[in-house]
Structure formats: structure tokens, C-alpha cells
Amino acid sequence: MRKRILTGDRPTGKLHLGHLFGSLKNRVALQEKYETYILIADVQALTDNFLNPQKVRENVLEVAMDNLAVGINPNIATLCVQSLIPEIAELTVFFSNLVTIARLERNPTVKEEIKQKANLFKKGVTMGFLGYPVSQAADILSFRAEIVPVGADQLPMIEQTREIVHKFNSIYGKTFNLPKAIVSKFKRIKGLDGKAKMGKSLDNAIFLADSPQEIERKIMKAFTDPKKIYKNDKGHPLNCVVYQYQQIFSSAEELESIKERCERGKLGCVECKKDLVKKIVAYLEPIREKRHYFEKRPSLVEEILLTGTKKARKITQETMVIVRKKMRIDYFRF
Numbered sequence: 359m360r361k362r363i364l365t366g367d368r369p370t371g372k373l374h375l376g377h378l379f380g381s382l383k384n385r386v387a388l389q390e391k392y393e394t395y396i397l398i399a400d401v402q403a404l405t406d407n408f409l410n411p412q413k414v415r416e417n418v419l420e421v422a423m424d425n426l427a428v429g430i431n432p433n434i435a436t437l438c439v440q441s442l443i444p445e446i447a448e449l450t451v452f453f454s455n456l457v458t459i460a461r462l463e464r465n466p467t468v469k470e471e472i473k474q475k476a477n478l479f480k481k482g483v484t485m486g487f488l489g490y491p492v493s494q495a496a497d498i499l500s501f502r503a504e505i506v507p508v509g510a511d512q513l514p515m516i517e518q519t520r521e522i523v524h525k526f527n528s529i530y531g532k533t534f535n536l537p538k539a540i541v542s543k544f545k546r547i548k549g550l551d552g553k554a555k556m557g558k559s560l561d562n563a564i565f566l567a568d569s570p571q572e573i574e575r576k577i578m579k580a581f582t583d584p585k586k587i588y589k590n591d592k593g594h595p596l597n598c599v600v601y602q603y604q605q606i607f608s609s610a611e612e613l614e615s616i617k618e619r620c621e622r623g624k625l626g627c628v629e630c631k632k633d634l635v636k637k638i639v640a641y642l643e644p645i646r647e648k649r650h651y652f653e654k655r656p657s658l659v660e661e662i663l664l665t666g667t668k669k670a671r672k673i674t675q676e677t678m679v680i681v682r683k684k685m686r687i688d689y690f691r692f
């Protein structure tokens with residue numbers, strides 16, 4: 359039997375190049391080998407967007423279309439919507455007994471996010487947000503998934519999930535296998551402004567759905583080596599965000615030539631950026647085309663989500679039968 363994959367995306371915006379290299383490529387490559395489920399994590403998205411439900415709603419279809427556009431094949435992988443799978447919420451409640459508040463407060467990803475969202479949580483962190491790693495463990499384990507392809511920032515979540523498995527199994531008897539993360543081999547791509555991460559709100563990200571004009575606008579204002587002001591100044595490619603993108607989108611020879619000409623002051627930033635625009639536009643062309651196909655057919659995308667969610671629920675319902683039995687709450691059938 360094929361092992362099962364569960365992975366997910368928060369529907370808080372369209373997906374960008376950071377997602378493409380951080381997680382999407384990985385899951386597309388794995389979908390043939392493993393029984394793959396992709397969760398559109400709207401419940402998780404609401405933990406820090408509870409004031410903005412319309413945003414989450416709009417992005418459910420966008421994120422589904424992004425997955426389809428990059429090559430998730432709905433005939434072999436299953437796309438499903440978290441809030442329509444109530445077993446996940448149920449399992450979250452049972453798991454919440456197994457995790458201390460202090461442990462959640464030590465989770466590095468949660469810690470970092472709370473810092474960034476200081477404004478949202480100025481009156482205190484909500485139970486929902488602090489507990490989202492427990493809910494993410496329930497995402498994974500309600501599917502009894504053993505493989506979780508994620509970006510490196512998600513490793514603390516998988517670690518917490520594994521702790522919950524140990525705890526659950528030791529109290530109620532062996533129930534879950536330990537899931538394993540598969541992390542993308544690509545380095546995390548920086549935002550176009552040189553900030554650590556491509557973000558949805560900072561205008562420093564290239565979205566899979568961006569038009570060639572948008573891509574050009576964003577690349578042309580990207581951060582470069584601050585010491586290279588004039589075209590003929592000698593550059594330091596290793597301090598340049600545009601060069602980091604060139605590393606992803608250029609062949610070895612092209613890259614060598616860019617590096618050498620930049621360092622000798624023979625390649626200006628504008629020329630280098632124009633070259634990068636061409637490469638990224640060409641790279642994203644088939645993705646954009648496929649996305650257009652689905653954008654014109656929203657009811658097809660809804661159908662894919664509906665069918666996928668029904669299929670997913672069969673599995674999570676099976677899991678709850680097992681869990682209830684192990685937890686001694688399988689009183690009777692009704």
C-alpha cells in the first residue's frame with residue numbers, strides 16, 4: 359500500500375515563488391508515488407485572520423487554482439477544504455489535552471509569528487492561535503499521514519505532531535504512526551526587497567498568477583548590491599537579491615557569465631534585471647496558462663474541492679472510529 363501524504367496551505371493570499379520552491383514543486387513530484395491529500399487550511403487561516411473572513415473565503419479558490427496550475431493532478435491527488443472536515447476539529451480537542459501551554463509557547467514558528475502579529479494580539483494571544491500547532495497535528499493525523507512535504511519553517515509543527523503521537527500512543531495504545539517531514543531541497547527564496555521571506559503583503563513577492571508586466575515591475579525595483587551604483591561599478595553578486603534569483607533561473611554557464619561580468623563592472627543591474635524578467639516570465643508561462651484555464655472555470659474548481667473533500671472525509675471518519683475506540687468513548691453506534 360502506498361504511504362499517505364498530507365500537506366496544506368493557508369488561504370490568505372495567492373501563492374508565490376516562495377511557495378513554488380518551498381513546497382509546491384515537492385508535492386507535485388511526490389503525488390504519483392504517495393496517496394496525496396492537500397488541505398486548504400481555512401480554519402488555520404482564520405486563527406490570525408478572524409477579523410477578515412472575506413479574505414480567507416476569496417483565497418480558498420485561488421489557492422486551489424495555484425495548486426492545479428503548478429501540476430497537482432486532481433485525478434491522482436486530492437484537494438480538500440479544512441472547515442468541511444469537522445473530524446479535524448474534533449481530534450484537535452482530544453489532542454489539546456496532551457499539550458501544555460508552555461510547550462506551545464516554546465514552538466519557534468509560533469513564537470516568531472506572535473512577534474510579527476504583536477498588533478493583532480496586543481490584548482493577548484488567542485487560544486486558537488497559540489493552539490494551531492495542535493490543530494495542524496490533527497490535520498496530519500486525522501488522515502493518518504506518514505509523509506508531510508513542507509517548507510523548512512514548518513519543521514517545528516511536525517516535531518510537535520510527533521510528540522503528540524508519542525503521547526497519544528503511550529496513553530491510549532498504539533494508534534498513529536510517526537509522520538515524517540520531507541523538506542524542499544531549495545534554499546528559501548528571499549523577498550525582492552532583500553527581506554528574509556517573500557511575503558504576501560510587502561509587495562516583495564512574485565505570484566504564480568502575476569502577469570509579465572507585474573513581474574517586470576517588481577523585478578525592476580528589486581534590491582541589488584548596495585555598493586554597485588553605476589553600471590560600470592564592480593558588483594558583489596553574493597550580496598545581491600537579483601543574483602540569488604538568477605541562481606534559480608539560469609543555467610550554470612549563464613550564471614558564471616553573469617557573475618563574472620557583474621564582478622568586472624561589465625554588466626549593469628538594469629540589463630541583469632531585464633534578463634531575469636525574461637527568464638521568470640518564460641518559466642511561469644505554462645503555469646499562468648494552466649491557471650487561466652481554471653480561472654475561466656470556477657465551477658470546475660469547486661467541483662474538484664467538493665469531490666476531494668468528500669473523499670477526504672471518508673478517511674478522517676475512519677480515523678475517528680479508531681480514536682474513539684482507543685479513548686474509550688465508543689459508547690454505542692448511532
Ligand code: TRP
Binds near residue numbers: 366367399498506507
Ligand atoms: N501551516 C502551514 C503553512 O503555513 C499550512 C498547513 C496547514 C499545513 N495544515 C497543514 C502544512 C498540515 C502541512 C500539514 O504553510
